[in-house]
Amino acid sequence: MLQPFTRITGIAAPLLRDHVDTDAIIPSHEIRQVSKAGLSAGLFAGWRYRDANGRQPNPEFVLNQPAYRGASILLAGDNFGCGSSREHAVWALYEYGIRALLAPSFAPIFFDNCVNNGLLAASIDSAALQSIAQAIERDPASTPLTVDLERCTVSVAAMHELRFEIDADARQRLLAGLDAIDLTLQQLPAIDAFIARDRALRPWVYLGQQAPGEQA
Amino acid sequence: MREHLRSERLPGGQCSSQRSLFEKIWQQHVIEQHDARALLAIDRIFLHERMGSIALQSLAASGRGVRGATRVFCTIDHIVDTHPGRGDDTRVPNGREFILQTRAAARAAGIRLFDVNDPDQGIVHVISPELGLALPGLTIVCPDSHTCTQGAVGAFAFGIGSTEAEHALATGTLRVGKPRAMRVALQGQLGAAVSAKDLSLLLIRHYGAAGARGGVVEFAGSAVRALDMEARLTLCNMASEWSAVGALIAPDDCTFDYLARRRYAPQGEAWDRAVGEWRALHSDADAVFEQDLQLDVSDLTPMVTWGTSPQHAVSIAESVPDAAHSGASRDAYARALHYMDLQPGRPMTSLPIDAAFIGSCTNGRLSDLRSAARVLQGRRVAHGVRALCVPGSSSVRRQAEAEGLDRVFQSAGFEWRESGCSLCFYAGGESLGAGARVISSTNRNFEGRQGPGTRTHIASPATVAASAVSGHIADVRAVLN
Numbered sequence: 001m002l003q004p005f006t007r008i009t010g011i012a013a014p015l016l017r018d019h020v021d022t023d024a025i026i027p028s029h030e031i032r033q034v035s036k037a038g039l040s041a042g043l044f045a046g047w048r049y050r051d052a053n054g055r056q057p058n059p060e061f062v063l064n065q066p067a068y069r070g071a072s073i074l075l076a077g078d079n080f081g082c083g084s085s086r087e088h089a090v091w092a093l094y095e096y097g098i099r100a101l102l103a104p105s106f107a108p109i110f111f112d113n114c115v116n117n118g119l120l121a122a123s124i125d126s127a128a129l130q131s132i133a134q135a136i137e138r139d140p141a142s143t144p145l146t147v148d149l150e151r152c153t154v155s156v157a158a159m160h161e162l163r164f165e166i167d168a169d170a171r172q173r174l175l176a177g178l179d180a181i182d183l184t185l186q187q188l189p190a191i192d193a194f195i196a197r198d199r200a201l202r203p204w205v206y207l208g209q210q211a212p213g214e215q216a
Numbered sequence: 217m218r219e220h221l222r223s224e225r226l227p228g229g230q231c232s233s234q235r236s237l238f239e240k241i242w243q244q245h246v247i248e249q250h251d252a253r254a255l256l257a258i259d260r261i262f263l264h265e266r267m268g269s270i271a272l273q274s275l276a277a278s279g280r281g282v283r284g285a286t287r288v289f290c291t292i293d294h295i296v297d298t299h300p301g302r303g304d305d306t307r308v309p310n311g312r313e314f315i316l317q318t319r320a321a322a323r324a325a326g327i328r329l330f331d332v333n334d335p336d337q338g339i340v341h342v343i344s345p346e347l348g349l350a351l352p353g354l355t356i357v358c359p360d361s362h363t364c365t366q367g368a369v370g371a372f373a374f375g376i377g378s379t380e381a382e383h384a385l386a387t388g389t390l391r392v393g394k395p396r397a398m399r400v401a402l403q404g405q406l407g408a409a410v411s412a413k414d415l416s417l418l419l420i421r422h423y424g425a426a427g428a429r430g431g432v433v434e435f436a437g438s439a440v441r442a443l444d445m446e447a448r449l450t451l452c453n454m455a456s457e458w459s460a461v462g463a464l465i466a467p468d469d470c471t472f473d474y475l476a477r478r479r480y481a482p483q484g485e486a487w488d489r490a491v492g493e494w495r496a497l498h499s500d501a502d503a504v505f506e507q508d509l510q511l512d513v514s515d516l517t518p519m520v521t522w523g524t525s526p527q528h529a530v531s532i533a534e535s536v537p538d539a540a541h542s543g544a545s546r547d548a549y550a551r552a553l554h555y556m557d558l559q560p561g562r563p564m565t566s567l568p569i570d571a572a573f574i575g576s577c578t579n580g581r582l583s584d585l586r587s588a589a590r591v592l593q594g595r596r597v598a599h600g601v602r603a604l605c606v607p608g609s610s611s612v613r614r615q616a617e618a619e620g621l622d623r624v625f626q627s628a629g630f631e632w633r634e635s636g637c638s639l640c641f642y643a644g645g646e647s648l649g650a651g652a653r654v655i656s657s658t659n660r661n662f663e664g665r666q667g668p669g670t671r672t673h674i675a676s677p678a679t680v681a682a683s684a685v686s687g688h689i690a691d692v693r694a695v696l697n
Contacts, residue, residue: 181280191387212482
């Protein structure tokens with residue numbers, strides 16, 4: 001069951017690098033089970049640990065810094081989540097405790113993966129993002145960020161509200177915690193009617209149990 | 217490189233006489249429109265053991281079934297072992313579990329599985345066109361970001377996540393926001409030893425790794441028309457590194473000749489009828505695109521990447537750029553140089569390599585192996601360089617062996633493997649080592665992509681072969697002359 005997202009207040013950690021790919025978010029070798037769980041230990045493993053196997057924390061990595069302990073919001077760079085379609089990147093972020101991402105833009109598959117797991121991926125321009133990062137930098141733990149999906153705003157205690165953008169459909173689904181498969185299963189009559197029409201128009205699309213080349 | 221922007225405007229009030237190829241395919245598949253999202257009919261769903269396993273497991277756990285299993289196909293490609301004589305054991309930790317669970321779930325759901333030692337096994341984006349599963353005008357999805365490869369036959373093919381795959385399996389549809397339509401017309405004639413891979417790297421360098429984000433790119437123009445089907449697949453494959461949703465090439469005689477008599481393609485009268493319909497799958501003369509780019513590529517030379525993003529690409533004759541010419545932010549530039557252990561001004565062709573890899577859904581097809589073999593014929597891999605060739609499918613491997621390419625590769629000192637994704641990415645099994653500098657015919661040079669600390673330079677198969685025999689990154693044109 002998806003957790004609806006309306007509003008969150010929490011510590012925001014800045015990782016303002018552009019083109020952070022899903023191999024960086026969760027390296028393939030950290031995916032060790034056919035499971036959506038158990039992935040948070042591998043989150044950002046290549047940056048978070050001094051070596052891949054030893055799990056010795058790299059103190060320079062933002063999430064290892066005491067001030068950002070318990071972060072639930074990530075401030076990210078342009079095209080965040082590019083590369084591999086692995087949804088494990090989102091499962092790892094969510095399991096770690098991240099509930100909202102703010103970035104100038106997200107890679108398309110990654111964005112859909114976020115929505116499907118109740119993780120907010122909100123677009124905000126990089127100048128605004130920089131100003132937020134600067135505002136919280138001095139004392140992140142006592143400068144929590146509030147992200148409000150109903151109003152599409154983000155605010156730091158002492159700062160004016162800034163607006164973020166998100167696809168209207170994604171916003172609705174996040175607010176309601178809607179499962180898209182349930183929604184679509186209500187459309188089965190329309191789907192079946194479409195297929196009946198389409199089968200007459202494009203019969204080659206609809207394969208039988210045998211391949212056409214095997215019947216010939 | 218001459219370039220100009222023909223138009224960049226929103227298509228307002230489109231009428232049926234000015235539709236793009238993408239628009240035609242899109243409209244044919246819209247079941248219902250819900251605000252900004254359409255419920256889109258999905259014609260083909262592909263799964264693989266890395267992501268298909270979890271999608272099928274999660275689907276079963278939710279009590280939902282697969283609706284229309286004959287549209288679904290599954291292969292074992294991502295973490296399967298590629299050593300000769302392989303079985304279900306893989307060098308990837310717990311990899312066997314992924315294979316066993318995928319097999320069991322595919323069988324339970326009645327899905328056609330191209331299993332480990334099935335003669336049709338191979339990388340999903342290689343076998344789909346090979347078997348005639350990818351056809352013009354289809355919608356094709358797979359939980360793999362390189363699904364856009366298959367758009368080369370004139371299909372709307374796009375990568376999705378695992379939950380979206382469940383959605384497609386359970387309903388035969390997806391709810392999709394309409395991507396923006398883009399066209400890239402590449403004009404001119406490609407020079408000798410310049411390939412579709414070089415074209416892709418040029419585009420990504422020129423417009424940035426996010427240059428096509430949210431778009432479906434139609435590749436057009438004389439340089440694209442002249443590409444054979446396999447080169448077209450390479451061009452569309454790399455659209456993923458450009459952050460495109462999908463890539464398309466209008467089907468033509470080249471497409472039809474390639475697909476004719478393939479196993480899952482229509483046969484006989486059904487084929488003739490289909491081709492008749494497919495001939496209408498092109499952008500109308502007055503079709504409007506949100507972005508319409510034109511590039512003359514006659515002067516293109518072989519390309520190679522220096523950094524950790526595919527946009528960090530240069531011509532083979534260039535040097536590692538300085539910060540101002542890197543196309544990267546100062547931070548990203550410094551991090552990339554550090555990771556790759558490079559200094560600005562160093563000529564690319566002076567960089568010694570430790571390993572060379574030929575394979576992947578980008579460049580693991582027969583024509584790729586042939587172009588590498590032309591370079592390797594009568595030559596030897598340089599001392600100290602480890603070189604591997606992993607054919608993109610079992611069929612590619614058999615055809616290559618029938619032509620004697622395996623002997624060319626092996627005589628040159630390459631390992632000759634079974635098909636799979638292999639060292640395109642590191643899943644915990646095989647790696648070329650931390651700090652190793654690798655020239656690779658794959659698609660991603662991300663930090664750690666080929667293993668922790670491994671430094672990847674992306675290039676065409678011919679450039680990889682030329683570098684392997686030279687012991688350093690090399691200009692294939694110089695090696696062949």
